[in-house]
Amino acid sequence: MARARRRTTKLAAQKSDEAVESEPTKQGGEPEDTSAVHDEEEDLCPACKKDDTAQWAAADKENWVRCDACKTWFHWRCAGDGGDLDAVDKWFCKTCMAADPARTITMKPPARKSARKKTQRDYAGLHTGQDADPQRWLRMLEGKAIKGDPFRRMRGADVGVEWLEGDDAAMREPFVVPDPEGLGMKMPPRSTGVDDVAESLGRDTPVEVIDVATQSNIPGWTLGKWADYFKQEPQTRDKIRNVISLEVSGTKLADRILPPRLVREIDWVEKFWPPTKKGKGQSYPKVQLYCLMGVAGAWTDWHVDFAGSSVYYHLLHGSKVFYFIRPTPANLAAYEKWSGTELQNQWLGDMVDEVLKVELTEGNTMFIPTGWIHAVYTPVDTLVFGGNFLHSYNVATQLKVRDIENATHVPKKFRFPLFTRLCWYAGESYVRALKAKEEFSSRVLEGIEALADFLVSGARTMERGSDSAKREAKEQVPGDRIKDAPALARELRWRVRLAAGYPSDDEGRSSRKTKVTSHEPAAVTNGVGHKRKRLDTDAAESVDAETGLFKNFKRRTWERVIEQPAETEHKVVKARRPGEQDGWKEEWADWRDKGLDEEGGEEVVVDRRRDIIIKVRRTAKGLERQRVERVLEDWVWSGESSAPSSSSSSSSSPTTLMEGVESTAPASTDPDPATSSKMDTEPAETEHAGDTKTSTGPVPAEGVANSV
Numbered sequence: 001m002a003r004a005r006r007r008t009t010k011l012a013a014q015k016s017d018e019a020v021e022s023e024p025t026k027q028g029g030e031p032e033d034t035s036a037v038h039d040e041e042e043d044l045c046p047a048c049k050k051d052d053t054a055q056w057a058a059a060d061k062e063n064w065v066r067c068d069a070c071k072t073w074f075h076w077r078c079a080g081d082g083g084d085l086d087a088v089d090k091w092f093c094k095t096c097m098a099a100d101p102a103r104t105i106t107m108k109p110p111a112r113k114s115a116r117k118k119t120q121r122d123y124a125g126l127h128t129g130q131d132a133d134p135q136r137w138l139r140m141l142e143g144k145a146i147k148g149d150p151f152r153r154m155r156g157a158d159v160g161v162e163w164l165e166g167d168d169a170a171m172r173e174p175f176v177v178p179d180p181e182g183l184g185m186k187m188p189p190r191s192t193g194v195d196d197v198a199e200s201l202g203r204d205t206p207v208e209v210i211d212v213a214t215q216s217n218i219p220g221w222t223l224g225k226w227a228d229y230f231k232q233e234p235q236t237r238d239k240i241r242n243v244i245s246l247e248v249s250g251t252k253l254a255d256r257i258l259p260p261r262l263v264r265e266i267d268w269v270e271k272f273w274p275p276t277k278k279g280k281g282q283s284y285p286k287v288q289l290y291c292l293m294g295v296a297g298a299w300t301d302w303h304v305d306f307a308g309s310s311v312y313y314h315l316l317h318g319s320k321v322f323y324f325i326r327p328t329p330a331n332l333a334a335y336e337k338w339s340g341t342e343l344q345n346q347w348l349g350d351m352v353d354e355v356l357k358v359e360l361t362e363g364n365t366m367f368i369p370t371g372w373i374h375a376v377y378t379p380v381d382t383l384v385f386g387g388n389f390l391h392s393y394n395v396a397t398q399l400k401v402r403d404i405e406n407a408t409h410v411p412k413k414f415r416f417p418l419f420t421r422l423c424w425y426a427g428e429s430y431v432r433a434l435k436a437k438e439e440f441s442s443r444v445l446e447g448i449e450a451l452a453d454f455l456v457s458g459a460r461t462m463e464r465g466s467d468s469a470k471r472e473a474k475e476q477v478p479g480d481r482i483k484d485a486p487a488l489a490r491e492l493r494w495r496v497r498l499a500a501g502y503p504s505d506d507e508g509r510s511s512r513k514t515k516v517t518s519h520e521p522a523a524v525t526n527g528v529g530h531k532r533k534r535l536d537t538d539a540a541e542s543v544d545a546e547t548g549l550f551k552n553f554k555r556r557t558w559e560r561v562i563e564q565p566a567e568t569e570h571k572v573v574k575a576r577r578p579g580e581q582d583g584w585k586e587e588w589a590d591w592r593d594k595g596l597d598e599e600g601g602e603e604v605v606v607d608r609r610r611d612i613i614i615k616v617r618r619t620a621k622g623l624e625r626q627r628v629e630r631v632l633e634d635w636v637w638s639g640e641s642s643a644p645s646s647s648s649s650s651s652s653s654p655t656t657l658m659e660g661v662e663s664t665a666p667a668s669t670d671p672d673p674a675t676s677s678k679m680d681t682e683p684a685e686t687e688h689a690g691d692t693k694t695s696t697g698p699v700p701a702e703g704v705a706n707s708v
Helices: 009-017 017-022 050-056 094-099 123-128 138-140 161-166 194-201 223-231 261-266 268-272 330-339 395-407 419-435 442-464 468-474 487-500 536-547 583-589
Strands: 005-007 061-068 073-075 088-090 175-177 210-211 216-218 241-247 290-294 300-303 309-319 321-327 356-360 366-367 375-376 384-391 523-525 531-534 558-576 602-617 623-637 656-665
Touching: 138 300, 194 223, 194 290, 241 300, 261 268, 261 384, 268 384, 268 419, 330 375, 330 395, 356 536, 395 442, 419 442, 419 487, 442 468, 442 487
Parallel strands: none
Antiparallel strands: 005 061, 061 073, 175 366, 210 216, 210 241, 241 290, 290 384, 300 375, 309 366, 309 384, 321 356, 321 375, 523 531, 558 602, 602 623, 623 656
């Protein structure tokens, strides 16, 4: 493990190796070198540049880091490539990494804490004792308008993807599962205590502890020291402290924890991060398994979880009180203004529309959706297990929270780790899914579109940014999956807009354009009733000519198109003429023989023409075919010259009806054409997102002949 050590000589560092093995990471505290004169070589490391030796030797102290493979010590400024030494978990020198490619430098998981920068200490308040009083948070609550618990209680068995897809309100506000039965979740026994956590992870394991009075970290704590503190009676504790950033992935304790089924099904890390790049020794977002340990009186001030990630939160024992603020644009703007300024000494609830309160007890599980602003009070000693996850059902808000983190300059170590790389993995996966004609709800399509816009902005940085910005943006792209990041980002945007019923726009246009309109009937997409309208072939080509196809994208074409010989029919029947009232349009658009050969009808000559077009092409899973049927009828009554004409007609002429029926049958076997079409029924269209096909629907006659 990387050790942040300040040494005056390399020799002093080597002599302290044994002590470092048994002590947690810390700064300073080194034994001073009593020698008055140092050999110049003792101040060198294997990566030193001799030209800079004199300058570095003049420095008071240096940071050293030890390779976990060869145990050699290096100056961090020589071998660290400008990184943050405090954020490094395991570190290897370049020679050892070249000798064994499996060795990878890994980073510590981020602290699970308020996503905002800290204000400067109020030394005047500290001198009077006001700043050091942990009870000031509770006093701030006195007299504030706080609404009661409005949130849903759900059975564990009802919390799944089916509920998320079927209920548009799902995962839009917090909800509580009183009993974990049916959640598909595994937790340690309720008898598990803080001592058990310390023994499982190792009592010498460093842990970040927060001083509740100042909401700041206290250095030098281990799990053993924390367990001893936690066992003390509340009245004997010198200060109120809190642990909310202990991530336990890859430990023995993690083997006893399994997140809820819903979390595992929608978590981006579970779905999109390559399984071969997760596990021990791999660098990936470790945010799924947190252990939170708070003593009575602990308070966590207002915050939004990093990158707007959602949270599952299970109370093994104890209780918690949550205060929530909805993530409306106005509330998020108020939170951004409050974060990192002198306003943090005030109650954020006074700057927003309302504050909601919910109380949790032992065995409860709470889900906190994207972007919800919250503060937490701990009435009694409490042990909690939970985790963070990103998902596709509210990507826009996740990205909005990330913008707030950028605006408030949240340090990198307190952000969602490898966020941009995870977004590229998600984008690459969705491109493949859209190509394969997978169906998505309108809510997921909106999330994919927001993701695509974010990736396109990254692509523009790679193409037009400064050299340093280009380099940083390219480093975020996973080269094992993506070879041409700008092309993939733009293809994703094109495909998701097409799947949602929008034309593909060039980069200068807004992502949300007026939907494509035509004379065709609306089609149901993605199986959830989300409507869109299709262009016919000529219109689609005109749109492509206007907007242009994206780089490396080629429209799929039909491999064979067959037009069958037209079938004609001539018959004489009796039917009523269409009247002058508007109701005749609806009656004749039904495409039924109602009123034919009825008593009192007039003789009418009907000429019927039926055209059929068959299209076929191969797909990745088999084949796809389309059958387009068009029926054109001319109705001519005796003495038609005196027949009434519609207000929309240019002249009197025979009444014409046209019907178009399309059916598409993708299959791995050869389907029967006779069973794959619908004739003289309601218009049907079976389309796959991302592909434009010709379709025709019934066009009601308005007193003039219609041509196809």
